[in-house]
Amino acid sequence: MSPVPGTSDARTAVVAGATAASGIALVRRLVSDGLTVVAVGSDPARLEAALAGLDGVDRQVCDLTDETAVGRLAERVLADHGGADALFHLVGGWRGGRGITTQTTADLEALHRSVFVTLFNTSRAFYDQLAEHSGRLAAVTATAVTAPTAANASYAAVKASVDAWLQAVAQGFAKDGTDAAATAVVVKALVDDAMRQQQPERTFPGFTHVDDLARILASLPASPAAEVNGARLDAVRAEPPARG
Numbered sequence: 309m310s311p312v313p314g315t316s317d318a319r320t321a322v323v324a325g326a327t328a329a330s331g332i333a334l335v336r337r338l339v340s341d342g343l344t345v346v347a348v349g350s351d352p353a354r355l356e357a358a359l360a361g362l363d364g365v366d367r368q369v370c371d372l373t374d375e376t377a378v379g380r381l382a383e384r385v386l387a388d389h390g391g392a393d394a395l396f397h398l399v400g401g402w403r404g405g406r407g408i409t410t411q412t413t414a415d416l417e418a419l420h421r422s423v424f425v426t427l428f429n430t431s432r433a434f435y436d437q438l439a440e441h442s443g444r445l446a447a448v449t450a451t452a453v454t455a456p457t458a459a460n461a462s463y464a465a466v467k468a469s470v471d472a473w474l475q476a477v478a479q480g481f482a483k484d485g486t487d488a489a490a491t492a493v494v495v496k497a498l499v500d501d502a503m504r505q506q507q508p509e510r511t512f513p514g515f516t517h518v519d520d521l522a523r524i525l526a527s528l529p530a531s532p533a534a535e536v537n538g539a540r541l542d543a544v545r546a547e548p549p550a551r552g
């Protein structure tokens with residue numbers, strides 16, 4: 309990604325969903341890589357607690373389901389940092405049932421708002437900034453998209469909409485002649501050290517550790533747009549990696 313004209317060479321990454329375990333891991337990784345990070349969460353207390361001890365992180369409270377609020381967030385990033393060089397969208401959620409008839413409208417609507425509407429709003433609000441800066445947009449999708457079950461039908465359907473939207477953004481970046489890229493990172497599920505400590509008997513097969521997800525996401529800015537624009541990167545591991 310190229311530096312923002314008229315600013316220092318520091319790049320700015322927006323992390324939406326910064327209070328989740330995956331968001332915390334990514335913020336830490338990006339800070340260690342020397343990026344300026346705008347960490348976005350919906351609750352100010354949770355945002356402060358999640359990122360305690362991390363200096364230099366711009367903490368922003370925003371309801372990402374609110375189109376107007378997201379537009380104001382993008383304006384602040386432009387005014388304060390010269391625009392976003394990357395947008396990492398880690399807002400998610402899961403709801404399921406026992407079968408097709410147990411999928412509820414309430415669950416589907418909740419998933420749609422938290423998983424898709426938030427991406428819909430953020431990607432549109434930051435699209436021009438990313439296009440101008442040869443930036444990167446990335447979001448997490450799921451193996452359930454290509455292997456849905458009756459129990460996770462609503463979740464799989466909403467994640468499929470994430471995949472489709474990222475593909476459409478990727479086509480938009482290419483059509484506009486930019487070097488920006490939109491990428492989906494595919495996981496079965498995520499695991500962190502706290503989960504392993506709470507359930508030491510579990511092996512979490514196929515789960516992706518949040519630190520490994522952070523590594524993959526943080527590598528995207530240095531990856532050629534031709535390689536990652538429209539790509540679905542497989543972050544699933546057959547066995548959990550050994551960790552010290």
